[in-house]
């Protein structure tokens with residue numbers, strides 16, 4: 001175990017008010033998403049609970065007008081929660097940012113649920129009952145991705161692609177096209193022999209021929225029903241404007257997303273080698289967000305450097321800032337004789353976090369409150385004698401301070417282990433911080 005690195009974490013932690021609060025345990029996890037209308041349209045394992053936003057609003061005692069930003073909005077939990085808020089808080093503007101075009105599409109389609117034409121959608125489903133979907137068209141483009149024929153039986157694949165074509169031909173580029181494409185995306189895992197498992201896709205069974213049309217219809221009926229319930233009961237006055245923007249947060253320009261945000265809630269990619277492009281590759285290719293290898297590779301380059309799937313260019317943005325602890329930590333990692341790949345990942349992550357938090361600083365109001373949900377990790381292995389704990393919550397806190405935020409507290413939501421074994425700083429937490437007003 002690399003114990004030297006712990007001294008840097010201890011130095012950061014000694015300045016922070018940190019305690020465990022078990023009420024957050026279920027909130028940092030998407031477990032209750034399946035019981036929440038619209039949130040449940042797509043199973044996004046890396047999201048958090050739809051109820052977390054309420055807890056954060058309470059923590060900061062926010063009861064006035066909110067301009068809300070989620071710079072890593074993933075499946076759109078924060079933004080959708082703000083739309084469905086059952087309080088008097090008025091959300092003037094709610095903006096989500098997401099780099100992955102498929103994940104962006106999931107969030108964008110969910111937050112626009114109120115625009116669904118339910119009559120046209122029901123008619124589509126009714127007509128679909130009598131269509132021979134297997135033979136709908138013979139001109140199908142099978143995606144180039146080699147995983148696809150391993151994931152679906154031939155019969156299943158043909159039905160999926162035909163359904164995609166039918167949706168396009170029926171609705172061209174209206175909201176309904178996206179609504180049904182999302183329903184299709186949401187059944188892909190169920191009708192494949194693969195499962196998302198940690199950072200990879202794993203084959204869990206033999207290829208099976210599914211009755212895709214029936215599974216799709218069931219899912220659509222459930223989604224339409226939820227829309228009808230919400231459209232009749234929900235008063236959309238709580239959010240004046242909601243938008244999901246498909247950009248790389250590190251390249252954000254203020255005119256992309258407006259300014260003056262007074263609440264930022266986010267969960268960045270964790271420093272744990274998880275590559276969203278890889279894990280969502282079947283969805284990216286099947287739904288035509290990517291059509292060739294070059295586009296796919298370019299997507300990876302736009303992702304936060306939390307994984308080593310490609311060789312990213314080295315940067316040293318941290319040098320333009322002042323934190324002695326971050327400087328010392330990097331000098332220490334670079335001085336180590338044995339160069340581990342994960343040291344490079346840690347350095348890239350630190351620089352990306354500097355870039356991101358400085359962008360957030362520039363588009364938030366003077367009194368802005370921020371909440372960041374993140375888990376720590378353990379790199380290396382016992383066998384190679386290079387186990388290295390990574391206290392991402394402390395690293396982010398130190399960078400935030402360096403940029404001009406003030407850490408209010410860290411709430412530990414739950415302890416984490418690796419394969420059942422505890423490790424130093426093994427935890428998932430919420431960092432609460434505020435912008436230090438320039439007049440202070």
Ligand SMILES: C[S@@+](CC[C@H](N)C(=O)[O-])C[C@H]1O[C@@H](n2cnc3c(N)ncnc32)[C@H](O)[C@@H]1O
Nearest residue numbers: 047048072074075077099100248249276303304
């Ligand atoms: C932990 S997930 C967020 C989950 C989200 N809170 C939810 O409940 O669905 C992190 C997200 O950051 C996205 N991401 C990665 N690199 C990004 C970048 N450079 N700019 C914006 N988003 C990025 C990933 O695609 C992923 O969807």
